Amino acid sequence: MTFRQLAALAVGIALGVCAGAAAAANADEPLRPLPERLGLDHRKVELGSLLFVDKRLSADGTIACSSCHDFANGGADPRPRSIGIHGAASAVNAPSVFNSGLNFRELWNGSAPSLEAFVTGVVQNPKVFGSKWSDVVLKISRDPDLDARFAALYGDGVTRDNIVDALATYTRSLVTPSRFDRYLRGDTRAITAEEAQGYERFKSYGCIACHQGVNVGGNMYQKFGVMGDYFRDHGHDTPADQGRYAVTGRDSDRHVFKVPSLRNVALTAPYFHDGSAPTLEAAVGVMFRYQLGRTAPPADMALIVQFLKTLTGERQPELAKAAPGKPAPSAVASAAEAAGRSAQ
Numbered sequence: 001m002t003f004r005q006l007a008a009l010a011v012g013i014a015l016g017v018c019a020g021a022a023a024a025a026n027a028d029e030p031l032r033p034l035p036e037r038l039g040l041d042h043r044k045v046e047l048g049s050l051l052f053v054d055k056r057l058s059a060d061g062t063i064a065c066s067s068c069h070d071f072a073n074g075g076a077d078p079r080p081r082s083i084g085i086h087g088a089a090s091a092v093n094a095p096s097v098f099n100s101g102l103n104f105r106e107l108w109n110g111s112a113p114s115l116e117a118f119v120t121g122v123v124q125n126p127k128v129f130g131s132k133w134s135d136v137v138l139k140i141s142r143d144p145d146l147d148a149r150f151a152a153l154y155g156d157g158v159t160r161d162n163i164v165d166a167l168a169t170y171t172r173s174l175v176t177p178s179r180f181d182r183y184l185r186g187d188t189r190a191i192t193a194e195e196a197q198g199y200e201r202f203k204s205y206g207c208i209a210c211h212q213g214v215n216v217g218g219n220m221y222q223k224f225g226v227m228g229d230y231f232r233d234h235g236h237d238t239p240a241d242q243g244r245y246a247v248t249g250r251d252s253d254r255h256v257f258k259v260p261s262l263r264n265v266a267l268t269a270p271y272f273h274d275g276s277a278p279t280l281e282a283a284v285g286v287m288f289r290y291q292l293g294r295t296a297p298p299a300d301m302a303l304i305v306q307f308l309k310t311l312t313g314e315r316q317p318e319l320a321k322a323a324p325g326k327p328a329p330s331a332v333a334s335a336a337e338a339a340g341r342s343a344q
């Protein structure tokens with residue numbers, strides 16, 4: 001464990017100790033509510049929603065974004081590995097698309113700096129869509145409805161970058177406010193007393209040192225296995241298990257991953273980049289052992305799981321719309337900035 005990680009844990013534990021029940025509306029809370037307004041262009045959001053389910057993104061017309069990001073499963077893939085074109089299995093479990101626009105980087109190893117970078121790459125990924133952009137542009141522009149929508153929104157009509165922009169804008173709109181957001185905004189009755197106790201445990205045990213900010217995660221990298229060798233104990237050490245090492249080649253980045261968001265986590269089983277934990281209880285147990293190096297009474301684990309369930313939210317498409325007659329406040333940008341600021 002590095003000094004920085006120790007310091008992060010110490011901060012988390014200190015926060016847990018001083019945060020009382022009255023802290024709900026406190027500006028110093030380590031978790032932040034989702035922005036109340038996104039200020040996105042709703043016509044782009046609508047266009048992106050059509051592209052998200054469009055199998056023409058794939059070379060052989062079999063795969064859409066929605067094939068692997070299932071809205072009935074919190075926007076994640078219930079299969080431990082996703083299946084792309086020609087039956088290709090992904091190297092890791094697909095995380096949720098919900099709230100992903102608020103992550104400081106995309107992908108488990110953080111290799112995509114933005115949603116735009118991710119979407120540009122994924123269409124050409126031979127294990128996902130296996131397409132050439134020129135083919136996708138041609139197929140989409142032959143669709144009269146889509147062609148007209150692009151022409152109305154973008155000066156240059158259907159292009160790679162405009163398809164990417166519509167898909168990224170739609171993805172940014174997929175935020176899911178929950179009861180816990182209401183609690184953070186000061187509605188102390190939005191969660192039960194037990195759920196609030198679970199939140200206190202989440203802070204006092206130090207989960208908060210890594211899962212923090214607006215996405216309850218998604219704003220820093222951390223090693224998986226700070227307090228023990230998860231990979232040796234689980235008998236696998238694949239290239240995907242190397243995490244950020246694959247991006248930077250630095251030994252200190254081996255087994256380092258983006259800390260995932262815990263929003264909607266009750267819906268997104270199986271857990272971890274390798275999909276190895278079938279239940280939330282199992283995942284929390286692994287976190288205690290390998291990230292905190294401690295055990296907890298079953299009652300405390302159960303309280304934490306109860307708290308995590310308050311992070312289940314619902315999409316609110318109207319949030320994406322800008323205030324009528326006003327320039328759109330860039331709430332997403334400022335929330336992402338805030339997430340970036342707290343990333344050390």
Ligand code: HEC
Pocket residue numbers: 052057063064065066067068069082083084085090091092093094095096097100103105106107108109115118119122127128129167171
């Ligand atoms: C074949 C399955 C598959 C398809 C199709 C697919 N994804 Fe994914 N998606 C994944 C997997 C697997 C990951 C994790 C990859 C990684 O981290 O290396 C992922 C990661 C992501 C992420 C990053 C989330 C995070 O927290 O880091 C976003 C955003 C995303 N996908 C959106 C989309 C969009 C938008 C589309 C359509 C353009 C799409 N996906 C198509 C399987 C898929």
Ligand code: HEC
Pocket residue numbers: 095202205206207208209210211221222223224226257258259260261262265268270271272273274280283284287288291292304
């Ligand atoms: C030192 C940093 C750190 C601490 C402390 C920590 N986590 Fe994590 N957590 C991570 C990382 C990194 C991952 C991703 C591991 C992977 O899959 O590679 C993760 C993954 C998870 C997941 C799985 C999410 C998913 O979508 O797959 C859950 C649930 C979780 N943590 C809950 C907790 C809880 C509860 C605690 C406190 C008991 C905790 N974490 C403490 C860093 C941390």
